[in-house]
Amino acid sequence: MASRGAFNSRIGFILAAAGSAVGLGNIWKFPFEVGEGGGAIFLVMYLAFCFILCFPVMVTEIAIGRKTQKNPVGAFNALGFSKWNFVGKMGILCGVLILSFYNVVAGWAFGYFLEMVSGNFGIGANFGGYINDIGRVGLYGALFMFATAWIVSKGISGGIERAAKFLMPTLVGMILLLVAYALTLPNAMNGISFYLVPDFSEVNLGVVGSALGQAFFSLSLGMGALITYGSYVSKQDNIVQSAAFITLADVGIAFIAGLMMFPFVFSQGLEPQGGPGLIFVTLPGIFETFGGSMGIIIGSAFFLLLSFAALTSTVSLLEVPVAYVVDELKIERKHAVWVVALVIFLIGVPSMIANGDSQFFTSFITYIGAAAPTDFMTFVGDVANDTLLPLGGFLIVMFAAYVWKKENLNEEMEIGFPNKNSLVLKYIDFAVSYLCPVVLGCLFILTVLNKYFGISLFG
Numbered sequence: 225m226a227s228r229g230a231f232n233s234r235i236g237f238i239l240a241a242a243g244s245a246v247g248l249g250n251i252w253k254f255p256f257e258v259g260e261g262g263g264a265i266f267l268v269m270y271l272a273f274c275f276i277l278c279f280p281v282m283v284t285e286i287a288i289g290r291k292t293q294k295n296p297v298g299a300f301n302a303l304g305f306s307k308w309n310f311v312g313k314m315g316i317l318c319g320v321l322i323l324s325f326y327n328v329v330a331g332w333a334f335g336y337f338l339e340m341v342s343g344n345f346g347i348g349a350n351f352g353g354y355i356n357d358i359g360r361v362g363l364y365g366a367l368f369m370f371a372t373a374w375i376v377s378k379g380i381s382g383g384i385e386r387a388a389k390f391l392m393p394t395l396v397g398m399i400l401l402l403v404a405y406a407l408t409l410p411n412a413m414n415g416i417s418f419y420l421v422p423d424f425s426e427v428n429l430g431v432v433g434s435a436l437g438q439a440f441f442s443l444s445l446g447m448g449a450l451i452t453y454g455s456y457v458s459k460q461d462n463i464v465q466s467a468a469f470i471t472l473a474d475v476g477i478a479f480i481a482g483l484m485m486f487p488f489v490f491s492q493g494l495e496p497q498g499g500p501g502l503i504f505v506t507l508p509g510i511f512e513t514f515g516g517s518m519g520i521i522i523g524s525a526f527f528l529l530l531s532f533a534a535l536t537s538t539v540s541l542l543e544v545p546v547a548y549v550v551d552e553l554k555i556e557r558k559h560a561v562w563v564v565a566l567v568i569f570l571i572g573v574p575s576m577i578a579n580g581d582s583q584f585f586t587s588f589i590t591y592i593g594a595a596a597p598t599d600f601m602t603f604v605g606d607v608a609n610d611t612l613l614p615l616g617g618f619l620i621v622m623f624a625a626y627v628w629k630k631e632n633l634n635e636e637m638e639i640g641f642p643n644k645n646s647l648v649l650k651y652i653d654f655a656v657s658y659l660c661p662v663v664l665g666c667l668f669i670l671t672v673l674n675k676y677f678g679i680s681l682f683g
């Protein structure tokens with residue numbers, strides 16, 4: 225396996241997987257999803273989904289990866305169930321779709337770093353114009369994809385580990401300081417109560433589906449990213465403990481990002497339902513309140529760190545199709561990386577122009593029963609994050625429990641786990657066999673009917 229590369233250390237794997245999990249999903253997407261999903265009620269569902277359903281799925285993915293030492297398609301083949309490798313193929317398609325729009329937003333974030341460096345705090349009010357300046361955001365997107373491909377082409381242990389080690393704690397420290405500042409602002413408490421005091425009348429199937437999709441997206445689950453990462457994990461590692469750490473770190477960072485954002489949004493007199501522009505519209509005005517060079521330093525540091533967090537995620541997103549192409553099609557890694565990156569960049573172009581620039585992609589599709597059309601970028605997110613990832617999670621647990629068989633999963637989980645009778649192991653066994661298949665299966669059917677066909681089975 226030496227030629228595939230391996231993590232040098234356990235902490236290397238944890239940091240790389242956490243680097244994959246923590247990214248725009250936590251800091252850009254999570255706050256606007258909470259804003260659109262009715263505030264605290266979305267948070268409650270998101271937390272429940274992450275800990276109750278997603279954590280066992282994560283352990284399963286890592287276990288399959290470590291057992292087979294393969295990419296998501298090869299993993300099913302290696303276990304002797306090549307009929308199931310469609311799950312891996314679907315995951316690879318998901319990775320491609322997600323990276324196509326994720327890279328566009330990463331480009332926006334990087335561009336904001338440059339705007340902050342030049343003290344352009346007015347950019348928040350001009351966000352609509354900024355993202356439609358296609359020459360500029362196109363260039364940033366291209367730069368971002370180039371950086372991602374360059375890191376991936378250098379191989380997994382070299383590229384990802386080093387990047388993840390220093391940047392994560394710095395980003396967390398910065399968000400915590402901003403939370404402290406946010407709480408001192410006028411109207412902050414309205415933001416906090418929107419975020420933390422649930423209004424149960426806001427629950428509907430649409431919100432449940434988005435919270436589930438967000439949980440999978442944020443934890444990089446359901447598409448085999450962690451099968452791929454698990455394939456580089458050593459046999460001595462305790463994968464249950466690693467998965468617990470990754471889940472806690474990822475959820476913790478999303479949580480504090482919300483704690484920072486909502487006081488900011490309310491103190492600026494903005495609406496929490498700001499959609500994908502929420503952080504980009506809100507934050508520059510906040511950084512301006514620090515005054516002159518202080519605002520420039522804090523604003524540019526924030527967007528630079530956000531860009532790095534996005535980079536560790538884009539790297540892991542690109543790693544999935546590249547590992548597949550390298551292992552299964554036997555194409556050399558250094559060629560595969562650049563071809564795959566170029567193709568994904570091109571698939572992202574419609575997303576780049578879907579925010580007003582192209583009428584066709586802005587009003588791309590109208591779901592049955594929907595009042596307004598959905599733009600291309602949101603559509604790709606709906607299909608990949610909110611539909612295919614939970615479906616992937618469902619299929620992965622079904623496979624592990626009933627095809628590969630849970631004795632084999634348990635055996636793999638127990639390697640490196642000191643206490644074989646632990647309650648955590650028992651819970652994972654129960655969740656993978658019963659809870660996840662039932663809940664994920666039902667939610668998949670209900671949310672697909674509701675989202676795309678306007679059919680709600682519950683009135």
Ligand code: PFF
Nearest residue numbers: 245247248249441442444449
């Ligand atoms: N989890 C990443 C984020 O929250 O930003 C996005 C992501 C990365 C999803 C890698 C899926 C993946 F395989």
